[in-house]
Amino acid sequence: MARPAEPVEPPHPTGVVLRDGLAWPELLQVVRTAEDTGYGAVFIPEISGREAFSTLAGFAAATDSLRLGTGVVTVWSRAATTTAMGAATIQEQSGGRLILGLGAGTPAGPVAGDGGSTIGPIERVSRYVQAIREALPGQVPPIWLAALGDRMVSLAGQIADGVLLNWCTPERVARARELVRTSAGRSGRDPADVTVAVYVRACLGLEDRVAVPALKEMTGQYASIPHYRRQMEAMGLGAEAAVAARAIQEGRTADVPDLLVDALTVWGGRREALERFDAYRRAGADHVLCYPVAARDPYSSVLGTVLAAAPAPAVER
Numbered sequence: 001m002a003r004p005a006e007p008v009e010p011p012h013p014t015g016v017v018l019r020d021g022l023a024w025p026e027l028l029q030v031v032r033t034a035e036d037t038g039y040g041a042v043f044i045p046e047i048s049g050r051e052a053f054s055t056l057a058g059f060a061a062a063t064d065s066l067r068l069g070t071g072v073v074t075v076w077s078r079a080a081t082t083t084a085m086g087a088a089t090i091q092e093q094s095g096g097r098l099i100l101g102l103g104a105g106t107p108a109g110p111v112a113g114d115g116g117s118t119i120g121p122i123e124r125v126s127r128y129v130q131a132i133r134e135a136l137p138g139q140v141p142p143i144w145l146a147a148l149g150d151r152m153v154s155l156a157g158q159i160a161d162g163v164l165l166n167w168c169t170p171e172r173v174a175r176a177r178e179l180v181r182t183s184a185g186r187s188g189r190d191p192a193d194v195t196v197a198v199y200v201r202a203c204l205g206l207e208d209r210v211a212v213p214a215l216k217e218m219t220g221q222y223a224s225i226p227h228y229r230r231q232m233e234a235m236g237l238g239a240e241a242a243v244a245a246r247a248i249q250e251g252r253t254a255d256v257p258d259l260l261v262d263a264l265t266v267w268g269g270r271r272e273a274l275e276r277f278d279a280y281r282r283a284g285a286d287h288v289l290c291y292p293v294a295a296r297d298p299y300s301s302v303l304g305t306v307l308a309a310a311p312a313p314a315v316e317r
Contacts (some may be wrong), residue, residue, distance in 0.1 A: 014277065014311045015041035017071055017199055017291040018302070021049050026299045028062050030306055035066045038312030043071030043101065043289055053086035060094035067097050071199075071289075072146045072164065074105025075124055080131035087132070091141045101164055102128065103146035122151050129159055144197065148231045150179055157183030162195030162286075167228055169263050170283035172235050173198055177284030197287040198280050201265040203295050204273055204308035211267040214295035216256035219264060220248035223256075237263060265293070273309040 016034045018027065031042055042059060046052040052070045059068055068090060073083060083100075091098045104121035119127075125145060133140050144162035147153040156163035157180035165176055177196050184191040201218060203211035222228040223244035232241035240260035247255035266276040277288040292305035307313065 013281065013287045014039055014309070015043060015067070015069070015197070015287055015289040016306055017043045017045065017289050019045050019047065019291070020294045020298045020302055022299055022302065024058070028058070030299075030303050031059050031066070032062060033303060034306055034310075035063050037307065037310035039066065039290075039306075039310065041067035041069055041099065041287070041289070043069035043099075045071050046073050046077065053090055056090050056098070057093060060090060060097065065097075067099055068094055069099035069144070070101045072101035072103035072105075072144075074103045075128040076105045076107045080128050081135050083128075084132045084135035087141055088136055088139060091139060096141075098141040099144055099162070100132070100141045101144045101146060103164075104152065122155055125152070126155060126159060142195075144195065147176070148227055149234075150175075153179045154183040156180060157189070157191065157194050158187045160194065162197055164289075165196070165198040165285075167201075167222055167231060167264055168198050168280075169235050169237075170279045172231075173280055173283040173285050195286045196284055197289055198285045199289050199291045200276065200280065201291045201293050202273060202276075202305050202309060203265070203267045203293045203301070204269060205304035206267075206295055206301065208267060210295050212258075212261065213253060214293050214301075215261050215265045215267060216244075217248070217253045218293050219261050220244040220253060220256040223260070224248050232260070235263075270308050270313070277309070 016039050018030060022030065034042055044052045044055050052073050056068045056070070059066070087098060087100045102125065104125050129143055142161035144164050145152060145156040145160045146164045146166065147156055148166065153163055153176045163176065163180060165173060173196065180194050180196060181191040184194050201215060203214050223232060223241040229241050229245060232238060237260055240257040244256040244260050247253065266273055280288050290305065290309045292302040294301040
């Protein structure tokens, strides 16, 4: 049996999230470019299209230093033992570069191994994390929990190595940082051992008339999802979220409020991106994860955003 992979050093505090369905050679080019320009991690959301672990296996073979994150796989998509096996495979293959991002998710039909249980998401995630750690003694990768509400953020402070925040203002990040500090302390843990990371949607390097509509569409889509809508309401953006959801449902993307888009995303160029990322860091984020939103040609748009926000660009722009 192979020796467990040794964990690598923490990544640079800027990562990238890749969701758009690019062709595989294009996706690999974006990932290699991210590594070459100083990004510390790449995360793959499992929403539709590619499966996360097999995608990360391909990235592991194509990169040397990038941390590789599931961003996220849900507790409903696989039995905990299956997730543990996938995690162990990527952890070994990559030399210890995996970050296992987990989320509560929403069930879709019967779930194998669920047994008809009606336990809530907090308890379900807690049990899932415990089952993974029991299945991988001595070789568990860092586990980060996707969290919208305060209870899941607090759970991350109690049992996880990090928390993944999504569709947040800097003020929400500050609140999450305090929740992690409190819950970790009450559990006898060092709060500094719990990473706070935040996804930030970005469309960079394009004219506003191109970038803003793409961001409005994405923002409106999430405002239409009940649990994201509740988070927007908790951040004082409820009225704007309601308008955005209605606009998307009625095909009026242009009517998604500018205030909502400005509060939750970034567009423009390098200066705007770095200023926004710094605002999240000042609020308490350890890692900012740039989440490109494609406009026009997906490949050139995603690559342009990655280059514009790069921690160590080849050419300053």
